[in-house]
Amino acid sequence: VTITDIPTPALVVDVGALDRNIRRMAGFFTDDTCRLRPHVKAHKTAEIARRQLAAGSCSGLTCATVSEAEAVAELGADLLIANEIIGRQRCDRVARLARAQAVTVAVDSAEGLDAIGAAAARAGVTVGVLIDLDVGQHRCGLRPGQEALTLAHAAARAAGVALRGVMGYEGHVQAIRDRGEREARAGEAMRMLVATAELLLRAGLPCDIVSAGGTGTFDISGRMAGITEIQAGSYALMDTDYRDTGVPFEQAFWVLGTVISRPSAERCVADCGHKSMTKDHGNPSVHGIAGATVTALNDEHAVIALPPGAGIAIGDRIRLVPSHTDPTANLHDVFYVIEGDRVVDVWPIARGYPEQR
């Protein structure tokens, strides 16, 4: 089976490039002061997570949702759900996972702490918690300092939970193109996080985990004293947005499409629109056709401007480079695994909301 035999649009992942990215990232975390906790949200694929763990240097896995944690539970890793978990049913699912492996969640409220503690008590397990800090992204998280310390004291006293430390995702700096500015802004964020970790330690509270980082800051935040783990995800597959930050990883996945229309010398249309890859970080790039650009991405169509003389015919397969890994992987049920043009495996993606199925 080759890429000409599979239905399009399809996600194809070059397993050699994927493994090189995974090894390169693992190779950065070779001393014990800081580990890697690969983020599952980028791919939602147990087989990719398995390869990330097998490469070493990992403290466990990061997930954004309970569903993602359930999808990789079979791997037996230490799981961090780096997000606030609210709602009795959802907390009970976390507690169920905690029967078989270490599971930690983020908390930024007394309500969240109570909910996960109650679920843990119902299940007779202990769930780890990290105090979630707003280090500049202004999404979830408490203010660094006293506010965080107060919730940490409550977590240390609460039944069913074990305080493990703090986290603070510097998501607002990941995509800054200029390396110097990215370093400066990540530094500001990480100093707030580390200072709060020190507050906890001085108060005699546990703080083994200080978790942060992403693909744009793995070698910035990951080198700062006091940060114990980096939650990078996109590095494994990559996209045009992270490519433009200059991080040292190669493109490992594409959307494969079929040319369905060739209405003029300077234009073709492929059957892979934004239902097959999102455009929230811009239109995709065209792989392997110099001078070709995507001029429009509609529901089921990629409109491509071609350079003079491009030998593109109806029925040809083309590859587009997505601009944003995470939501693109989420649109598909499988990765078709390729070596060159051969399809050597198919990996299921735990996309969407398994609780709806």
Add this chain to the structure above:
Amino acid sequence: VTITDIPTPALVVDVGALDRNIRRMAGFFTDDTCRLRPHVKAHKTAEIARRQLAAGSCSGLTCATVSEAEAVAELGADLLIANEIIGRQRCDRVARLARAQAVTVAVDSAEGLDAIGAAAARAGVTVGVLIDLDVGQHRCGLRPGQEALTLAHAAARAAGVALRGVMGYEGHVQAIRDRGEREARAGEAMRMLVATAELLLRAGLPCDIVSAGGTGTFDISGRMAGITEIQAGSYALMDTDYRDTGVPFEQAFWVLGTVISRPSAERCVADCGHKSMTKDHGNPSVHGIAGATVTALNDEHAVIALPPGAGIAIGDRIRLVPSHTDPTANLHDVFYVIEGDRVVDVWPIARGYPEQR
């Protein structure tokens, strides 16, 4: 079961509002000169298509993909796949559908015509074809006039296919906010389409179908002499993009989320990010909280700026109004059907690529 019992994020559809939209649109197409051919791509939901057909005024259903046609095949309607169908397997799937019901596809090339004709011949069926014209969107489609007429002659001679007419989607004008400008631009596009239809008729070729239109032009293109059917889809569910064009339909679906963080008086965060609703037409609106706005939509988070004194607590359910119906429905496996806050049914969505499952 109420909306507080279902897992979030979730799509909820108000069946009363949906049915009112469906009736309102059907009520526009009451004479026989122009019919409605509701577009399945907006919802990918057989039950919604069934209600659209039951409301009357329909010539059949429109689909963008073969998978969508397969998902609504059980309804037995006349199916138009308003897209170029390329590839032997895909053409064979169309031919299989044509055993049980009338199926028509768009063609804009000799290659496309040959492929569908060969598949039809293999299956011993006839597949209808419409000559697809570029009426200004510059996506697929032949130039109106002679180029289209040449392919129409070929289609009339080809084995396995039946020429049924022409189509030309004025997608480039659907979202123009100013009604006068939308009318003018749609008029230009439709005159090209109707003129080509007349060319076919003068050449003695069949041209029973002249298909165009969408939710933004149903009462513009749908009133032009020579247009026989309108391919509108979004009107059934609606979104903020079409709302801003002033079309007379009400919002009938929302993304339901749970507030998971309340980090400050002026901000809350809900668990419904752009993996649950796309932002290619902008951030969603907040339903039912005056003065609240979505300031960021990340993978799994909607960050919402709240007005002073908003009584929003962790655990509350909120509703967001998507900016773009079609790709948002495509992110979910089901619609939760509501009457008020009661969940009265669950409708499966044929999202993504069923051929991958």
